Amino acid sequence: MAGDPNDIVIRVRGLVTRFGAQTVHNGLDLDVRRGEVLGVVGGSGSGKSVLLRTVIGLKRPDAGSIDVLGYDVPHLSEADAIALEQRWGVLFQDGALFSSLTVAQNVEVALREHLAMPEPLMDEIAACKIAIVGLPEATADKFPSQLSGGMRKRAGLARALALDPEILFLDEPTAGLDPIAANGFDQLIGDLKASLNLTVFLVTHDLDTLFAICDRVAVLVDQTIRIGTLEQHLQDDHPWIHAYFHGPRGRAAQPSAGQ
Amino acid sequence: MAPPATIVASEESGALTMRAAGSWVVVSASELDRRLHALDLPSGRQVTLDLAGIDRLDTAGAWLLLRTEHALSARGNSVALANVRASFAPLLEQVRARGAVAPLPHPIPPHHTLIGFVARIGEITIMLGRRVYSMLGFGGLVSADFAKLFRHPKRLRVTATLVQMELTGLDAMPIVGLLSFLIGVVMAYQGADQLRRFGAEIYTVNLLGVAILRELGVLLSAIIIAGRSGSAFTAQIGTMQVNQEIDALHTLGLDPVEVLVLPRVFGLVLTLPLLVFYADAMGLLGGCLMTWATLGISIPAFLDQLRGAITEWTLWVGVIKAPFFAWIISMIGCYEGFNVTGSAESVGRLTTQSVVESIFFVIVADAAFSILFSLLRI
DSSP states (O other), X not given: OOXXXXXXXXXXXXXXXXXXXXXXXXXXXXXXXXXXXXXXXXOTTSSHHHHXXXXXXXXXXXXEEEEETXXXXXXXXXXXHHHHHTSEEEEOTTOOOOTTSXXXXXXXXXXXXXXXXXXHHHHHHHHHHHHHTXXXXXXXGOOGGGSOHHHHXXXXXXXXXXXXXXXXXXXXXXXXXXXXXXXXXXXXXXXXHHHHTOEEEEEOOXXXXXHHHOSEEEEEEXXXXXXXXHXXXXXXXXXHHHHHHHSHHXXXXXXXXXX | OOOOOEEEEEEETTEEEEEEEEEESGGGHHHHHHHHHHSOOOOSSEEEEEEEEEEEEOHHHXXXXXXXXXXXXXXXXXXEEESOOTXXXXXXXXXXXXXXXXXXXXXXXXXXXXXHHHHXXXXXXXXXXXHHHHHHHHHHHHHHHHHHHHHOGGGSOHHHHHHHHHHHTGGGHHHHHHHHHHHHHHHHHHHHHHHGGGXXXXXXXXXXXXXXXXXXXXXXXXXXXXXXXXXXXXXXXXHHHHTTHHHHHHHTTOOHIIXXXXXXXXXXXXXXXXXXXXHHHXXXXXXXXXXXXXXXXXXHHHHHXXXXXXXXXXXXXXXXXXXXXXXXXXXXXXXXXXXXXSSHHHHHHHHHXXXXXXXXXXXXXXXXXXXXXXXXXX
């Protein structure tokens, strides 16, 4: 499933982002189709994470429009914001788990806040999500400080999936994981996407992830974006894109796409 | 909104069919959970779960379906799923493979049991002992580095010390001055109010002089500095600890105590007495203006009365305590900063702890000084 080109869930037009005198995005356009995994790559400081934060409304754009599932993100009313936030899930870089809550309580936060749900059912659903992301049962009652980095990411993913969102935003999900754990995480996201029909917006540095699970790739260069399939990017002769995909690491990652 | 989720049982040619319909999603899960619990489950029969009517399904719905299937087979029924839509199959498979587990019961926190409670008291006692031991160790470490300074005076970081004096002293002047002034005003007002009943309102001046110079000026400054600079020491050193900057100092051959602790301790020990002198002056100024306004005691008359009420020792008794309080505040501030481990959360916790501890020890030390001075009859 590469996504339906006519069913756009995220539509960004003419996005301009500035930090003081420095312009990060200048007239950036982006469409994300329903059911696809879109990888966003770019050099350090090219504004990948800023783009993610802008799309989910944590940062106000300096110009341009952002439309997610038909909502105008920068100008959301409070009620619309609550409705929209239940339809997406966000995994931050280090999980961003609430440190005073156990893993199960972290997953239950959204259930508790938005749905009047009896406690036993909430525990069951939390246990189900924790198992789906591949964490052992006993993790439920542990605190984030007792988990390893990889487990924290999985727990963060379980929290992002709590309300079964339509869109999943992932900020560098495999950064800081060992290659085996990173592979497992890629696999997991691929499985979840297939079974939950998720749309995934994935910011990453990891070339293996790109080749393993992304349907299309958006490359942030020259303050704007070039979007296409991996094959298209491999043909691109823009110097940065060429260096990125044809560098030693890019070449090393490529065969894995064929398997 | 989507049609509600339902499950209906019906007899069909000797077998039982349960028809699930509607949106089996997390939003309707509570309602559905109630219905499923109310359901009268058969036992030892042939049961078909017919999913033809389900138009939406998510993980929560899949879990409820599989939970029902599991409950049915546990009662000795033979269960079959029928009419599973192709688009739901991967989800059901995924939840069945990994997610079909009942939650473990939450463990009871150990301190909720009697033995746990007693054990906790023991743990806290041992921890307190260890803390005192490690605090003494830190005190020794700093003292040893301090002693080295006498042999190699050049190793004192003059710039860093001056910066600390500016941050902890000069920058604190507005707040310390204003609060001392206000305390002077309040003391004068309350004192005058009480002493007027005995016709002794002139002694308000004596009260002000003794109270501010001996106790209030120094205590107030020390408490403000503990909240302002002691917390800053812990937060700064703690953040460096989280960023591994302390480790970096070690590997570069620098002594963190010499680089970070000595300038702070030295700077504050030199600054606080000056700050106390300034606080005394501002407090007396506030009191002076207030007695003038409410009692009509002119400024020369105030000064005359003050001269009779205090000796130079009244001032010294206050100022002498300042370097000791400064030592307590800066040592605790730095010590707690080095105690930070890994997480950002511990920076916040230890900063709070450092302020509470410094104020506590400042007041304990003040009480000890009172006893000492009364023995010395000062």
